[in-house]
Amino acid sequence: MSTPNWPAPTARGPLAATVVLPGSKSMTNRALILAALAEEPTRIVRPLHSRDTELMAQGLRELGVRVDAEGDDWLVTPGDHAGPAGPVHVDVGLAGTVMRFLPPVAALTRGQVTIDGDPRARQRPMRPIIDALRALGAEIDDGGRGCLPFTVHGRGSLAGGSVTIDASASSQLVSGLLLAAPRFTKGVEVRHEGPPVPSAPHLAMTVRMLQDAGAVVETGRNLWRVAPGPLRGGEQVIEPDLSNAAQFLGAALVAGGRVTVPGWPAETTQPGDALRHLLAEMGGRVSLGPQGLTVHGDGTLRGLRADLRDVGELTPVIAALAALADSPSRLTGIAHLRGHETDRLAALADEINALGGDVRRLPDGLEIRPRPLHGGLVRTYDDHRMVMAAAVLGLAVEGIVVENVATVGKTLPGFTELWTGMLEG
Template sequence: MPGTTASPWSAPTASGALDATVRVPGSKSITNRAYVLAALSRQPTLVRKPLDSRDARLMLGALTALGGSADARDDDVLIQPLRPQGTEPVQVALGNAGTVARFTPALAGLGSRAVLFDGDEAIRRRPIAPLLRALTDLGVEIDDEGRGAPPFTVRGHGGITGGKVELDSSASSQFLSALLLAGPSFASGVTVRLVGDAPPSEPHIAMTLDLLRRFGAAPERSGPEFHVPATSLSLAEYAVEPDLSTAAPFAVAAAVAGGTIRIEGWPEHTTQPGDWLRSLLTELGQRAELDATGLTITGTGEIPGARLDLHEVGELTPVVAALLCFADGPSVISGVAHLRGHETDRLAALATELSALGAGVTETEDGLAITPAPMHRGLFHTYDDHRLVMAAAVLALRIPGVEVENPATVGKTFPGFTATWQSMVGENA
């Protein structure tokens, strides 16, 4: 169901070609992985320019509850390793943060307390059962009363032996990342053999392996099998890249409205799936130029229809779907059935909301079919999903009168999004 808010956001419409420079905050995916590895390290780690958002703060809160601590230092955060903190039960607040729900239960198994995990109603509907089964197979005591979902309790017994385990990670690559991130702290490390369909978002798996190496682990991969030996982690400091998925609406804005958008700090080499936007925009006839200062997108305002398999970059789907509503012909997005288990059922939400404003959008088995049509003003429901706020902002560039429900939900990854977006469009006014 749509969320509710008393104050929808009147997203701005571009009156001409855009000309703006923007900077987006640190990557959520990298920030929360770095926080977990820092908490498992033998010495403090200074994480430079991490994301400061609801999800990142929930991760810091979880690590604090589990025996760590975090000290903010200007734009940086010093993470202290997890230390024993007694045996009294504690609770971890998950909010609707998938990384917190999936990355921290194994950490609770390393301690000696009962830890209750629970959060927003939406997190209780997001898939996690395969991860809980794998942790149980590795010897972690978990009481979920058969739900395979929050709320659940992890009862720590002072460590996890580790070893070999099979895992179905087809619903989320985060299940695999959760085991790999914690694996160096298991007595015997961990060997994960994937079963079932391939996990979505291969770049996020590569991101996990890259971060493990940076912190001193030696992960190995052979086909569907991953191995991380037990080791002592350590990294004095780590700098977080800008979030390229959060940069997506700004990148496509130039294609929708025309003009030039410069995104500062876009890395020249990265494992982030959002980097795929450069090739997409080029394929769609826009110009994307990367140099040491960032990425410059020069758009034409003309967008061809396309057939896109977004299995590896599914989180970009809301913004890309909004972009394709302005194409000169039909488009198909495929490979993203797993989005039905994200912050909301993103496929159903996009089909409903885009169609309500006039576009011809229908769900397919694993994606969306988009037939552009004249669109009109109206209220765009966001279902407590930050990426839907961003998709609505893209639509409003060409459609006057788009009201965006509950814009504050974008605080999950970019609390300053609406102000930055207004400034981008305002520079054109």
């Protein structure tokens, strides 16, 4: 259900703010999968509580895993791996991690698991992982569509082995197979053939978290091997979501002043860490210290030429910043964004142009020539990143109204409160 439109506040002066962000969605959902398949309980410390992660937790509960809230943490107690006693239905919403990480787990249970989601979810690329799971021994009924909805007929185990897929649409197609692979009888060897896999840092995150849980993982060029074996439980501490820092840190470039995000890790596999150099190239003064990551700006923005293949999720906010810059920008390597929550390239071009901008779609990206913008309604297409981009535009443009702001709860509940709090210092 949609919510009232939100008038995006305009910055009235330089910022001086510290913004404490909740946990990483990508790390939280990977931690939930690994905990569900572990040999002992796992405490997930400071997880993100949002629509995407709650859908993952509920999906695992449907498969027989206990996920209990203990304060802000989650305690995950694996079931007996027998899975549901009867047919169950799992709702993945519009979450790519849920729709691609849960089917391999469902194939390990005994039971009939039907997986479906929001209407747009039925258009997101799923055929590579469906075909791969079949090749590894799973029985899946998708009516030949290669997309949601489909039913997994779990037999309690999965043979595993070698499989070749085209993961150029999403790195999640590889991660979904790797995360469950220690429980496959023969583990897995995944080989990618096709255009480059986007979001390479997310694959590094998957490999690191598997290894931290005790899995044996080998990687090569377009090749990943995971050996069969037990996974450890224990404690998994979730880092702040660095991608969700983009609009807050970018605000310092638009309004001037300073924004700090505390808890920024010195070393991380999160793609959002690329903000350090991207915002510096756009004119920010960026420093990492004991207080966190701080960006200082003077209210001017430089255009950017960048290949964002590895950090596609940052594109909406970077595009909004580019629309406010003093010189043109060219953002490439992001053709795969057409298959995200919405066609993000079309959405960004259409919405910025509707405000008076000049954005041209490229075969693999966007060309943005800054022009004076005016107020208006920004459609968000049920896409949380579009809300964030619209808020950035609103810092400098009077009269921006954001459609269905509540869709941002997909990854960042409380966004509007954080945003107004930042502006109030």
